[in-house]
Amino acid sequence: xxxxxxxxxxxPNYQVDDGFLAxxxxxFYPFIRFFAKGESYKQLFTQLxxxxxxxxxxxxGRTGLTLLLKSLQLESDCEVLIQGFSCIVVPxxxxxxxxxxxxxxxNEDDYNIALVDAEKKITPKTRVLIVxxxxxxxxxxxxxxxxxxxxxxxxxxxxxxxxxxNVLIDGETKKIGMLGYGSIYSFGRDKVVSSTLGGAFLLNxxxxxxxxxxxxxxxxxxxxNLFKELQGLWYCVLTVFIxxxxxxxxxxxLVLVLARKLHMIGEIYTNKEKQGFADLGNQSKYSPVLAxxxxxxxxxxxxxxxxxxxxxxxxxxxxxxxxxxQDNLIRYPIRVPSEKYYQIKSTLKKNHVLMGTWxxxxxxxxxxxxxxxxxHHGQLPVCEKLIKNQLINLPTNLNITTSKAGEIAxxxxxxxxxx
Ligand SMILES: Cc1ncc(COP(=O)(O)O)c(C=O)c1O
Numbered sequence: 001x002x003x004x005x006x007x008x009x010x011x012p013n014y015q016v017d018d019g020f021l022a023x024x025x026x027x028f029y030p031f032i033r034f035f036a037k038g039e040s041y042k043q044l045f046t047q048l049x050x051x052x053x054x055x056x057x058x059x060x061g062r063t064g065l066t067l068l069l070k071s072l073q074l075e076s077d078c079e080v081l082i083q084g085f086s087c088i089v090v091p092x093x094x095x096x097x098x099x100x101x102x103x104x105x106x107n108e109d110d111y112n113i114a115l116v117d118a119e120k121k122i123t124p125k126t127r128v129l130i131v132x133x134x135x136x137x138x139x140x141x142x143x144x145x146x147x148x149x150x151x152x153x154x155x156x157x158x159x160x161x162x163x164x165x166n167v168l169i170d171g172e173t174k175k176i177g178m179l180g181y182g183s184i185y186s187f188g189r190d191k192v193v194s195s196t197l198g199g200a201f202l203l204n205x206x207x208x209x210x211x212x213x214x215x216x217x218x219x220x221x222x223x224x225n226l227f228k229e230l231q232g233l234w235y236c237v238l239t240v241f242i243x244x245x246x247x248x249x250x251x252x253x254l255v256l257v258l259a260r261k262l263h264m265i266g267e268i269y270t271n272k273e274k275q276g277f278a279d280l281g282n283q284s285k286y287s288p289v290l291a292x293x294x295x296x297x298x299x300x301x302x303x304x305x306x307x308x309x310x311x312x313x314x315x316x317x318x319x320x321x322x323x324x325x326q327d328n329l330i331r332y333p334i335r336v337p338s339e340k341y342y343q344i345k346s347t348l349k350k351n352h353v354l355m356g357t358w359x360x361x362x363x364x365x366x367x368x369x370x371x372x373x374x375x376h377h378g379q380l381p382v383c384e385k386l387i388k389n390q391l392i393n394l395p396t397n398l399n400i401t402t403s404k405a406g407e408i409a410x411x412x413x414x415x416x417x418x419x
Pocket of ligand 1: 059060061062063086087089090132158160161185186187188198199
């Protein structure tokens with residue numbers, strides 16, 4: 001039996017065609033670096049995201065979020081409502097823009113910001129609400145829009161987990177990402193479309209002052225450095241040709257560890273970020289070389305969406321509609337009794353599946369000390385409950401087949417139903 005890795009992580013979106021493309025980019029790197037304009041992805045991205053508004057392409061979602069927040073030109077003690085059950089770069093971006101993150105609890109059903117808790121935390125200084133769409137789950141956006149209107153809040157959409165998704169508002173179809181002041185996207189390694197590194201911001205506001213502010217900040221950014229570009233390409237090549245196929249033979253895992261040690265593969269978070277500092281030094285524009293890889297992913301965006309829907313429906317039909325008919329999911333979240341968590345994990349591992357662990361702390365990575373966010377235990381009861389081994393994620397990416405998805409669900413089902 002072939003022990004091919006199935007996972008939510010480790011280059012989940014990269015397929016053999018991406019691997020060959022990245023290899024070609026590596027081989028001809030000096031030539032491509034010098035001549036690549038890498039413009040064709042912009043047309044595809046615009047079609048999928050919005051053909052209105054101003055889009056800037058940057059090195060990461062976190063840079064995009066910082067730029068959007070800065071463009072608001074708010075006083076430095078203004079507050080931004082964000083949710084826990086997220087990634088540390090979100091509050092860091094708020095701090096980066098000299099604003100104060102106010103952390104709110106999440107809903108148990110869609111893992112999005114709990115407006116009941118947000119309402120309690122509103123002060124005269126609250127100016128912004130960031131909605132996150134964890135796992136690609138879209139909450140009742142009408143409620144969020146009404147909430148923002150009621151409290152005069154600026155809405156920013158963090159679309160790091162959602163892409164190419166429509167929503168019905170008052171009988172009208174709208175695109176997620178176009179509902180508020182602006183939105184951000186990530187092309188990070190585990191995201192919906194990936195070039196290992198990268199991101200974008202979309203400014204929907206047409207206010208000329210804001211537009212000038214964001215353009216000025218954006219233009220000031222340097223181009224992505226060569227080392228990071230190369231790390232991005234290596235990550236794709238190694239995950240497709242070595243790490244994933246040979247992971248369960250030991251060799252793949254070894255290459256992953258070695259490549260990290262040798263800095264052929266970069267880290268998702270810098271040490272500074274883990275210590276709670278927003279790492280301004282790393283910010284740059286996007287890379288015209290990685291853009292070629294992104295272009296290939298964007299060409300597959302509709303196929304990827306269809307595939308994710310198909311896989312989510314299989315999980316839903318066998319495991320009892322855990323996601324309330326949401327099916328454009330970057331990962332499929334399942335609530336599990338905490339005492340079954342490790343049993344499920346090891347059963348899946350024996351079948352060459354690594355389950356995802358979003359989120360095993362209020363903000364990942366779990367080693368981040370949240371003292372600098374004034375976070376204290378008990379502040380977010382739902383988040384704190386969920387992170388205690390109550391949620392697992394199953395893969396929905398192109399590297400999992402429909403039959404494997406069925407097999408995974410059938411493996412988990414008896415564990416969940418057994419009391
Ligand atoms: C919810 C959320 N927002 C923003 C980001 C930032 O994306 P990036 O890694 O591209 O900076 C991430 C990813 O880490 C995320 O999970």
